Amino acid sequence: MADVALLGFKPQLVVPGMKAEAAVQFYKAAFGAEEIGRVTHPKRKAEQECPLILSAELKIGSSFILVSDCFDAAGEESAAAAGGGGIAFRLEAEDVDAAVKKAVAAGAEVMSEVLEEEGSLLGKVKDPFGVVWAIAAVGKKSPEPEA
DSSP states (O other), X not given: OOOOOEEEEEEEEEXXXXXXXXXXXXXXXXXXXXXXXXXXXXXXXXXXXXXXXXXXXXXXXXXXXXXXXXXXXXXXXXXXXXXXXXXXEEEEESOHHHHHHHHHHTTOEEEEEEEEETTEEEEEEEOTTSOEEEEEETTOOOOOOOO
């Protein structure tokens, strides 16, 4: 299989009990974290006092971490959604499809097909040890369909 260029690695904490906002505030107070960006669930913003956090990117020193609420595909709280004991990892790749295929060839299980989400391609796999890996092309739109 051809080499796949991976551009970055970000650990992601999946917080149970819909407490990602509290976790973000704790990391700011305890470790001086700086919030770089946040993505909330588009359907849950108006319905809740504290919207569902898909990911909050924090910078602690020279490192980055993502924090998110633990939820299922419908945006509901889910203990099973986290996989791997509440931690997921995010890889940034030039070619998301190729990176997902390489992981599957090595023994990973597809958790979600590669789709465009929030303006970026994203696919998820679970490794043989139960850890979820999100593979994304940050800031890249899906290719235009060929005519």
